[in-house]
Amino acid sequence: MKVVLAKNLGFCFGVKRAINIAEEFKNTPTLGPLIHNKKEIDRLQEDFGVGVIDSAELALEESSVIVRTHGIERDKRELLKKRGVEIIDATCPYVTKPQKICEDMSKEGYQIVIFGDIEHPEVKGVMSYSKSTPIVIGSVEELESLEFDQKVALVSQTTKKISNFLKIADHLVKRCSEVRVFNTICNATAQNQDAARELAKESDVVIVVGGKNSSNTKQLLTICKEYTDAYLVEDESEIEKDWFRGKGSCGISAGASTPDWIISKIVKKIEGYQF
């Protein structure tokens, strides 16, 4: 079976950086999973003794803790500091940016509007930096039922689609006298999405590799499904031979937290198929 990789796929800058930090500070636990990829988390545990702690309360018993790529809520960070727990910060710099914007803009009196999933750890962290209660918009459809102040500042979860972000910005510009729009969508996300789209157009089937709780991986799957058959898998064990029967070529895309070693195993398995 012929396999073609997307021009951009897999690890982004922030994930690479976080894994380097975790490998350097071996035997230090992370507060919540470092990235949204269980296999890579398992590897860090086995090879570097980097475990996962589920709550800030448990982290208080440690001498040091690694903050995940998605960041941490402000009050938790302050609690850890106060109790003398050393913080090793693997927050993606692209996530630190909207946190800082929320803090500064809310101080200046702007109402904070965040485009993102309110349950996602990145968004929870960003929200916590606003001095006033922020409005979190999960989808464009929610806009009509919301009311806004005259002066608002808009940021986005780093992994959202720019086209929806622009729809939200347009809505606010029509209703508010000043809108400060901070485009905090991560470039790597956009590049992986563009590459997945091009690949899907030319493939009979696409395998998207990544964590099932990964926001950017789910978006890749949605994009690929617009053009062809597409499946989301976490590793090669989930691959089914039947998906490729009668297909000419298979494309591979992968989320920003998917390591190369998982992608390689999948490619090898699919290339081995003969019909």
Added chain:
Amino acid sequence: MKVVLAKNLGFCFGVKRAINIAEEFKNTPTLGPLIHNKKEIDRLQEDFGVGVIDSAELALEESSVIVRTHGIERDKRELLKKRGVEIIDATCPYVTKPQKICEDMSKEGYQIVIFGDIEHPEVKGVMSYSKSTPIVIGSVEELESLEFDQKVALVSQTTKKISNFLKIADHLVKRCSEVRVFNTICNATAQNQDAARELAKESDVVIVVGGKNSSNTKQLLTICKEYTDAYLVEDESEIEKDWFRGKGSCGISAGASTPDWIISKIVKKIEGYQF
């Protein structure tokens, strides 16, 4: 001939205010025409002795001068002040707002982007308040050839269409890390446009009354022409009976600087037509 008036038409807040000022400060000249309506300017000259001076140099010879609704360039205002000429300010408050924004934002280091006609007196005035050279965008088509800084502040000429303003905002959000969008489009403009659109849909012909150099009047004509036959006239003398032959109903719209007395004369003339 049946005549129907648009639900919103004619004088806006800023124009009414300016005419009140001119009538109060009789015998004081204006620097450039107070509003874009020659007939009303003539009336102010005849009834109140309010003439028009064409240049700031000539205004220096006066003891006081009225600043037009569209505002004045910053350096001219300062020259007049310095030379002791009293300034009676009839600048529309909705025009003062983008002037102030340009001044403040350029001081804070934002690149200023203005959506407007570079030759229009309002835009010339707004531009002059920027500490750095602003980018003036006349149409959405110009966007692709322009380069922008990472931090920009966007304002609009008060009489522009919101849909085009949003297209410019979207373009900037995609390219810049921060865009401060100030919706400085005047509400009266939007209301007159909406009413003209509704009227044009239900009319066999529409007469748009207003100055031929008036930005908002020209936009009304463009909108009406999308739906029906439409003509722009400055007064009743330009009306031609042939336009109404075979038509069932005639709609009337008017620019923000068109006085009621001109509209009344036109209505009377058209109502008098019999076929």
